[in-house]
Amino acid sequence: MAKSTTCPARVQSVFILFFSISFLLTSLPLSAQKKSRQKTTSTTATNIVLTDKETSRYRIVVPAAATPHELKASQVLQDYLLQISGVALPIVADNKGRSRYEIVLGQNERLAEAGIAVDFNKLKEDGFLIKTDSLRLIIAGGNEKGTLYGVYTFLEKYLGCRMYSDKVKVIPTQKRIALAQINDLQVPVILFRDTHYRGTWDAEYTDWHKLDHDKEGGRPDWGMWVHTFNELVPPQNYYKEHPEYFSMVNGKRIPTQLCLTNPTVLEITIQNLRRKIAQNPTATYWSVSQNDNRNFCTCDNCRAIDEREGSPSGSIIQFVNQVAQQFPDKVISTLAYEYGRKAPKSLKPQRNVNIMLCSIEVNRDKPISEDPTSDDFRRDVEEWGKISKDIIVWDYVIQFNHLVSPFPNLHVLQPNIAFFAKHGVTAMFEQGNREVGGEFAELRSYLISKLLWDPNQNVDVLMDDFLQGYYGAAAKPIRTYINEMREALQKSGATLKIFGTPYDAATSYLTPALIRRYEQLFDEAEVAVNQDATLLERVKIARLPLEYAIMEQAKKNFTGEQGVFVKTDGQWKVRSAIRAKIDPFVDLCNRQGVTQVKEWSTSPEEYRAAMYRLFSQGMKEHLACNKKVKFLSPVSESLPAEANKMLTDGVRGSHDYAFNWFSFSGKDLEVVIDLEEIKPVKRIESAYHQFAFWLGILPKKVEYSVSIDGENFEQVGLVNNTLPIDQYGGIQRDFVSEFTPRNARYVKVKAYTIGNTPEWHPGAGRPANMRIDEIVVE
Known part of the structure; x- marks a missing residue:
């Protein structure tokens, strides 16, 4: 393409x-x-x-x-x-x-x-x-x-x-x-070759390595790329008066996807697409594709097609075929992604329909052709290949929750690209890091570009050539680091997922012993080039993911030898080895131009702020620490077993919402903490995490109340949220109330959800998730 x-x-x-x-x-x-x-x-x-x-x-x-x-x-x-x-x-x-x-x-x-x-x-x-x-x-x-x-x-x-x-x-x-x-x-054999790394946007790099994008990473032959339903039928324009244009989910119309059997939706889509093509007539490819959520339409008409075809791709292909008939000189692309990944039984894409098949679910520890857990994906590649002659594969090559993190998947790049080429795929988009940097960003870009041109190249020879040319005398210990991490992953039998974390790997390729070994290898690498400032900087950049993993694991462990805090002379203090890492890490990220350490959120400076927030909060053995928590809402039957400990265990959440944030959907939080004896209380705080793009949204307000008997509560604090929900980056906020001391045994915290997200939100109509951290009582 x-x-x-x-x-x-x-x-x-x-x-x-x-x-x-x-x-x-x-x-x-x-x-x-x-x-x-x-x-x-x-x-x-x-x-x-x-x-x-x-x-x-x-x-x-x-x-x-x-x-x-x-x-x-x-x-x-x-x-x-x-x-x-x-x-x-x-x-x-x-x-x-x-x-x-x-x-x-x-x-x-x-x-x-x-x-x-x-x-x-x-x-x-x-x-x-x-x-x-x-x-x-x-x-x-x-x-x-x-x-x-x-x-x-x-x-x-x-x-x-x-x-x-x-x-x-x-x-x-x-x-x-x-x-x-x-x-x-x-x-x-692969005619359209693209990878998502900023360094490859350089005009000469693009031509040298035979990639298909422009200097902004765009694709000139594409008028619209992916996730376009909202752009073609905007909910803000239509949902209020015509909810029937949108998905029926659990018996209710919500503006998450389109109702693909509504004839007016087809008409609006064609009209709006025609306008867009008129504005960019030279573009060949136009995406008519599902939004990035799983709430597809289950109305009677859509469900009937999907059940007949054995997949929600049935209603998608029927709809897209009708659109494609109106634009015979254009190629209409649609996604085979998540719920729509399985090919339909009998429907076939029109001649001018392109299928964008996505591998988001497969593991990265083994090649697709060898991984038993990829059986269904291999089937989908084969089934789409039988009914479509125009397939682009959207593949994924990094860890998205932690862009700057060790991710030992280099050994699967060549066999996976070769697998797709063998099965008739002639176009590939390898999604790396759309931001600057990431683990071995230059090496990954180089290998992927070479393999997209010729999938049968010897990846070990390519890698050795790159390492020697890019790192000089440090090439050998860095290659050893890559090899030993891969070997540790394979020996452990653990899976490698694109949404994994460095602390998931603490028992496989990032154990404490292995981390010490990796540090030795990077020490060797730095010594080997310490007389060359340019090469030394490259080696330190290559070491960034290891430093990041150490800090992330320290937050998970929280206390002790591998934690953030250590007890010295009866006092909890920040471990000096961790405090010494954060500033050099962020400063080097800034010099390199790293924009985010997590997909869609958390700049290096925000990461520094989150770490210093953690340092300042400290490990506090406050009045509620390790005390019992009783849930009034959400009901205990819907909670994980560890829920009644998470909110008072002394361990704080940080920038990553997946770790140590108690999360639930669509309900207010209401809990009562038993301090076990009557004590004077003068301050209550609770922390919340917002990542609105993925429906994690701060509460509207938080109420604090205290009681002596557990029956009669006095409100001592009310904190309203003042932050908007259209800030899609990660936000942490402490809701703090200080008041005249009260004697109390019981503390009640009630946080009010915003309910369902508004029409303009990417998750329109879906219930918000609330994420709460430690409740501190002093």
């Missing part, structure tokens, strides 16, 4: 041409698998000397009517040859004078004159041929960026150049550039 032609045509006519090759001037082989069909022929005999002692008889020949990409290819080649050899080769058009010494670029008249047959139909858009013929070097590519991609491949594969990141390139110098015979034909 992101091309000028549609995916169905590509799928029917593209064949894999990968064969293993041997590098001439580099140590990086393209593939370690003989089954690859990428074709290269070379011998050791030198027959072309492009430059020698800062002189050259060669010139670069472009077509007289060269495309912008062919012209760019000539300029890139000229520039890099100058940097490598000190020689500036002239660029001339193919209608000028002839010479025996030419580098022939693009779809060039010289090819026919020399009797060189190039099947440009086989090259399609991005494929290319690098070939020597007599004294000529030929780099000819497909009708989009093929020639440009061929030039970058020539520079990397035959002249030893590298682009490891948007900021790190290697351009070796050599006065004499001599080439052996070359016959290198490459046509990718």
Whole structure:
């Protein structure tokens, strides 16, 4: 995709041409698998000397009517040859004078004159041929960026150049550039290749690594990307007067998804999509796809289709097919995601319908092809492949709840991409970190980009080449760190999930003993490059995830050797080793440009603030600490077994709402704490967490009351919430009430929910979740 032609045509006519090759001037082989069909022929005999002692008889020949990409290819080649050899080769058009010494670029008249047959139909858009013929070097590519991609491949594969990141390139110098015979034909099986890492948005990185996005990470050929139901039929415009346009869930219409069997919804969708296409007529792909929630319509008509088809994809495909019929010159894309991932039994997508199949549920500790828990996903890939010839896979490669955290999945990247290619997938979007940074962001970007072009490459060779080029003398201990973490995960038998946490891994790949070993390896890495400030900074950035994991596990443990707090001389104090980590961690994140440590929330500065909040709150053995909590609401039968301990255990929640925040949905909180004896009380506080995007919303207000007998309560505090719910980042707020001391044995806390979210909210009509932390009584 992101091309000028549609995916169905590509799928029917593209064949894999990968064969293993041997590098001439580099140590990086393209593939370690003989089954690859990428074709290269070379011998050791030198027959072309492009430059020698800062002189050259060669010139670069472009077509007289060269495309912008062919012209760019000539300029890139000229520039890099100058940097490598000190020689500036002239660029001339193919209608000028002839010479025996030419580098022939693009779809060039010289090819026919020399009797060189190039099947440009086989090259399609991005494929290319690098070939020597007599004294000529030929780099000819497909009708989009093929020639440009061929030039970058020539520079990397035959002249030893590298682009490891948007900021790190290697351009070796050599006065004499001599080439052996070359016959290198490459046509990718994956035609649309994209990964979500900011560093890959650099224009040259994008071209060098053959990715399909622009300098903002956008996809120019896509008019709308995903989750578009609300954009096409906005609830704020229609829900109040026409709730029937939206999903029926548990007998009630709520604006979470569309009612896909309502004819007026179809009409509005087509009308609004037509307007959007008129505003961007050159875009080919237009997403008509479900919102990012699971509350699909279960009205009689929608349910009948879904039951007949064995999946909610039934009503989705029927609806999208009707939309697609109105736009025969466009491709209408829809999601096979979560509730709609399973293919329908009998319905088939129209010719111009694209299926975006998402792998969000699969584990990342084993390749999809080998993981028993991925049986249903493998089935879905196969079933969609039988009924659709235009499939893009949306895959996920990082831990979203903790973007800056160890996530040992590098070993599954190659087999998973190869699995999709084997099953006919011709377009892939690898969702990494849309923010800056993340664990081994540069390495992941590099590996993914290379594998999307050729899924059969030897990932170990790719990784070693990157580590040596990017980290220098620190490469060996960093590679050992990667290997040992992967081995620990595999030995433990634990699963690896994209919504996991560093404290989930405390018994698998992040045990205390392993963490000490990893610290030793990074100490070695830092010593190895301590005379090079640039390499040392890269090593410290690579160490950030380990430092983050240590801090996160300390919050989970809370006290003791691996905790935040330790008791010294009868007093709880912040452990010095943890206090010493937070500022260097945040400062380095800021230097690197890290924007968030958690998807959608928590900037490094917010993370620092959350840690200092925890330090200041301390481990308090307050009056309610470890005292019994009685729940009046929500009712005890609906609560986890540990609920009556969580609110008074002394352990505080922090930036991550998944840890130590007691959470429930759609109810007020009302609890009574028995202090076990009458004591003077003068201060009560309780903490709450808001992450409104995912329905975690602060209470409207919190009331505090005290009692001596547990029957008659006196209100001593009322705290109203003043923070809006349209701030979608993570927010922690302490609701504090101080008052004239009262004698009391019982303390009541009542926090009022906002109820269901309003119409304008992404979770419109759904009950809010309340998340509460420690109740402190002093």
